[in-house]
Amino acid sequence: MRQGEISLAGLLALFSLYLMWKSTELPIGYIRGQGPGGGFWPFWLSFGMLLSCGAIAWNWWRGKSPASQSDDPIMDAFGWRTIIWVGGGLVAFVALIPIVSMYGAIALFLIYYLRFLGRHSWLLTLILATALPIGLFFFFEAAMLISMPQGMPFTQPFFDVMYDIIY
Amino acid sequence: MEVLSFLTDGVLLALAPTNLFLIVIGVTVGLFIGAMPGLGSVNGVAILLPITFLVPPGSAIIFLAAIYYGAMYGGAISSVALGIPGASTAVATTFDGRPLALQGRASLALVTAALASFVGGTVANVFFTLFAPILASLALSFGPPEIFALMLLAFATFVGLGGDDIPKTIFSICFGLVLATVGFDTISGEPRLVLFDIPGFLRGIGFIVLAIGVYGIGEMLWTIEQTRGEITTTNPKMTAKGMMSDTKEAVRRGWKGTWIGSLIGFFVGILPAAGATPGSLMSYGVAKMVSNTPQEFGNGSPNGVAAPEAANNSASTGSMLPMLTLGIPGSPTTAILLGGMVIWGLTPGPRLFVDESEFVWGLIGSFYISNIAALLINLAFIPLFIWMLRMPFTILAPLIFVLSIVGGFAASRSMHDLWLIVIFGIAAFFMRKFDYPLAPAVLAIVLGPIAEPTLRQSLLLSSGDPMIFFTRPIAGPITIIAIILILLPAIKLIRGSRRVEEA
Known part of the structure; x- marks a missing residue:
């Protein structure tokens, strides 16, 4: 944890510096007759972030924060595995949306999570993986008039049937 | 007495069968829209606006106001049951609502939220009825320096909310404030x-991108990692007897927060451009400051649920005031309502109370009726929301992920934002591991777009002299209080460490 805290503070300090540099693309000073330039507010806030990172490092060096006093690892093997499986599932879920549509991606994500991570029965998995996307389709497309991504052309027959029901 | 007579007429108008039916439907629809992460009152009002052209303007605005009320109540449901603030106004409700749910006291959190919302709404209605014109002129005296001072006060309360690690x-x-500046400079129009x-x-x-990332993804990953996927809510139960005792407990342990929220929420709500989010946040901060048990805040304090919930309802009514009396919307939802009024042929402004008194008093009457309807409908649906929490965590977790992604897309309609949600979620998980408080970032991204233009306009007014925030009669005291609040935790910390060194 100790190593992790200072590494994260360093990373955030670098990000703060990047934001400061990026802010200077617009004027950061006071322009007569126009007030502060467009970069003024983000530049000084990023500078505030940088100073905070300095203070976090100072507290770390003095051993004031709980993480700086701990030699435990950030996570054990089980924790890393869980986060990779769940986080990876989420990344795959979002990556699949432009391919199999929002509703298709929801169904696949639910099958993956409920069946393979949650170890629920196939019956429950399939009921939820079918009912939820269909319920959300009617809620968003019919009631809220919000169109979700429809994926690649091969999903079109599904949408044709569903839109026939609505209209 | 004249006011009472107008109000009685207004309430009777709201109780007309068609209007009462519209109130019940509006509140119920609003409740479910508000409970959905990513959707808030603004979506409900915007989507249902065209439907209102089928009924007279008086009934139309009553319907939309009922949706607005219902959505404000519904925001708490998502915060408590899912741990995701569905709207910015409900962020502060998550701080204590979620811990209560995790302790198996979701019903207490939801009952407290409902009662506090009711009191907040009622207090605001009374103020609205009695003092509308006077308060409207007070709101007008708030220029950019005053609004920025108010934002500074809101940021000062964040410092108190963030725990002991002030640098983090x-x-x-x-x-959060830097993230709010991404895109275009609103003044020069440059990228x-x-x-x-x-x-x-x-x-x-x-x-919503940051909020769903932090709460919908980051917080869930953290919970899964901490609990190893085991069920975390300790058997939430819902019985009639239990609900009665929750009601008593909510009144006993949440009254202070309710009153603080009701008063602060209303006065912040009437200010143009401020609205319910800073109101609910300030109420939470003040309730924590004046509490005898501030350590309970963040760990499941009923006062911590009551204050923001009373405030956001109170502010919702408050934000109608500048809209009706001055034609200035106090929130995105009231902006849409204002648009509707213009389409219906009404002219918001000082003359509205005189020229269209039946419309105005019918609307005010509907606030009272909507508030009662929202309380009853909300309490009736609490068992349904509690049932949701009884689902095994391995079912609830993917449902929350799905609602986060689908709600995130509904709010922004952009794949770029969906990727940002996932990135923010994973980053939030690691930052949470190292005790970075993320609620202040979420609230800062909401207030940033108000704070920056008001700061720049103020400095332009004063030719760059920051003393403008200290010398004006309203801005001065607010700025000084904010600075004291920012410095207070630092002074306490320094004094504490000196005492330790002396010992």
């Missing part, structure tokens, strides 16, 4: 902070 809290505030030159950032980063 300040980092979080600055981070600004287009990170890594990715065009998606030209659209800016919305509050």
Whole structure:
């Protein structure tokens, strides 16, 4: 944890510096007759972030924060595995949306999570993986008039049937 | 007495069968829209606006106001049951609502939220009825320096909210404020902070993207890792007897927060451009400050649920005031309502109370009736929301992920934002591991777009002299209180460490 805290503070300090540099693309000073330039507010806030990172490092060096006093690892093997499986599932879920549509991606994500991570029965998995996307389709497309991504052309027959029901 | 007579007429108008039916439907629809992460009152009002052209303007505005009320009540449901603030106004409700749910006291949190919302709404209605014209002129005296001072006060309360690690809290505030500047500079119109030159950032980063990332993804990953996927809610139960005792407990342990929220919420709500989010946040901060048990805040304090909930309802009514009396909307939802009024042929402004008194008093009467309807409908649906929490965590978790992604897309309609949600979620998980408080960042991204223009306009007014925030009669005291509040935790910390050194 100790190593992790200072590494994260360093990373955030670098990000703060990047934001400061990026802010200077617009004027950061006071322009007569126009007030502060467009970069003024983000530049000084990023500078505030940088100073905070300095203070976090100072507290770390003095051993004031709980993480700086701990030699435990950030996570054990089980924790890393869980986060990779769940986080990876989420990344795959979002990556699949432009391919199999929002509703298709929801169904696949639910099958993956409920069946393979949650170890629920196939019956429950399939009921939820079918009912939820269909319920959300009617809620968003019919009631809220919000169109979700429809994926690649091969999903079109599904949408044709569903839109026939609505209209 | 004249006011009472007008109000009686207004209430009777709201109780007409058609209007009463519209109130019940509006509140119920609003409740479910508000409970959905990513959707808030603004979506409900905007989507249902065209339907209102089928009924007279008086009934139409009553219907939309009922949706607005219902959505304000519904925001708490998502915060408590799912741990995701569905709207920015419900962020502060998550701080104590979620811990209560995790302790198996979701019903107490939801009952407290419902009762506090009811009191907040009622107090605001009474103020609205009695003092509308006077308060409208008071709101007008708030210029950019006063609004910025108010934002500073809101940021000062963040420092108190962030826990003991002040540098991490300040980092979080600055981070949220910087994220709010991504996109375009609203004054010069030039692109600004287009990170890594990715065009998606030209659209800016919305509050909902960060909120869903932090709470819907980051917080869930954290819970899964901490509990190893085991069920975390300790058997939430819902019986009639239990609900009665929750009601008593909510009144006993939440009254202070309710009153604080009701008063602060209303006065912040009437200010143009401020609205319910800073109101609910300030109420939470003040309730914590004046509490005898501030250590309970953040760990499941009923006062911590009551204060923001009373405030956001009170502010919702308050924000109608500048809309009706001055024609200035106090929130995005009231902006749409204002648009509706113009389409219906009404002219909001000082003459509205005289020229269209039946419309105005019918609307005010409907506030009272909607508030009662929202309380009853909300209480009736609490068992349904509690049932949701009884689902095994391995079912609830993927449902929350799905609602987060689908709600995130509904709010922004952009794949770029969905990727940002996932990135923010994973980053939030690691920052949470190292005790970075993320609520201040979420709130800062909401208030940033108000704070920056008011700061720049104020400095332009004063030719760059920051003393403008100290010398004006309203801005001065607010700025000084804010600075004291910011410095207070630092002074306490220094004095504490000196005592330790002396010992």
